[in-house]
Amino acid sequence: MRPTPYVASLRIYEPLSAFEPADRLRWQSIDASLDSRKEEQELALRRLVFPEPPAVRPDGAHVLDINGARYVSPWSTATRCWAALDDFKDSLPSSITPFFIPPSLEEVITTGVDLLEDRVPHIITETWIIPPRWFSLFTPEERVRGEGDDGAYSFARTTMAKARERAEKSHEIVLGAFGQGSVEEEIENLLDWLELFHPESLVELDYGGLAGYLDAALRTQGLDGINEDSSIEDVADSLAGLAAGDGAIAGQGYERLVTRWRSVQAFESAI
Numbered sequence: 570m571r572p573t574p575y576v577a578s579l580r581i582y583e584p585l586s587a588f589e590p591a592d593r594l595r596w597q598s599i600d601a602s603l604d605s606r607k608e609e610q611e612l613a614l615r616r617l618v619f620p621e622p623p624a625v626r627p628d629g630a631h632v633l634d635i636n637g638a639r640y641v642s643p644w645s646t647a648t649r650c651w652a653a654l655d656d657f658k659d660s661l662p663s664s665i666t667p668f669f670i671p672p673s674l675e676e677v678i679t680t681g682v683d684l685l686e687d688r689v690p691h692i693i694t695e696t697w698i699i700p701p702r703w704f705s706l707f708t709p710e711e712r713v714r715g716e717g718d719d720g721a722y723s724f725a726r727t728t729m730a731k732a733r734e735r736a737e738k739s740h741e742i743v744l745g746a747f748g749q750g751s752v753e754e755e756i757e758n759l760l761d762w763l764e765l766f767h768p769e770s771l772v773e774l775d776y777g778g779l780a781g782y783l784d785a786a787l788r789t790q791g792l793d794g795i796n797e798d799s800s801i802e803d804v805a806d807s808l809a810g811l812a813a814g815d816g817a818i819a820g821q822g823y824e825r826l827v828t829r830w831r832s833v834q835a836f837e838s839a840i
Contacts, residue, residue: 577776580772582691583691706774
């Protein structure tokens with residue numbers, strides 16, 4: 570089983586040439602056949618149990634070698650720790666947060682963060698759910714799924730150009746259907762994030778451990794597990810319905826998606 574079985578990731582892989590010389594040299598030596606995802610998750614768990622300043626040691630990275638070119642997605646541990654802490658603090662009154670994060674621990678997490686040149690992570694994650702806007706970046710033909718040593722898996726990968734084009738179209742459709750609001754803003758934020766990276770980057774959606782829960786949920790319904798997941802199609806159908814002004818079609822696609830992932834979230838309550 571994966572070290573963190575309830576996490577899904579959206580990753581940006583930039584061309585090796587987009588990085589500083591020191592990073593290019595370090596990441597050029599990484600063996601692309603190694604399971605860097607498991608290593609990343611195990612390190613995250615160790616840092617959770619034994620906190621340490623994430624900025625004091627070089628981070629790892631995921632790498633892809635495609636058609637003779639290397640693409641790199643840094644783990645961005647320091648950036649993500651800082652961002653997660655900042656988001657958590659914003660969600661609660663300042664008088665409450667010390668009960669969850671003592672000042673000494675906060676100091677460990679944030680040590681060296683001000684020295685980071687880039688606070689934009691190449692990886693964003695969600696627990697127990699995959700946001701619909703993530704699915705809108707891909708087509709069914711770009712999806713790969715099956716079963717490996719860690720159980721069911723599913724991921725999709727596309728070019729940055731296609732991801733940006735689809736995000737722009739989704740934003741236009743949602744803005745036209747609903748106007749400005751939280752859903753439109755979330756898509757706009759996703760598009761802003763994509764535009765921060767090299768135009769020849771790759772974008773990857775990895776279900777992570779959620780693939781196993783989704784596979785189990787679908788099998789209890791008498792379906793062929795992860796192979797019958799149609800989340801990308803459902804989001805596409807919903808957007809097509811909104812674009813055509815057909816609320817019924819839009820609602821049907823969205824309802825299929827929500828119902829499917831609600832069964833995954835139910836595992837969280839059972840744990």
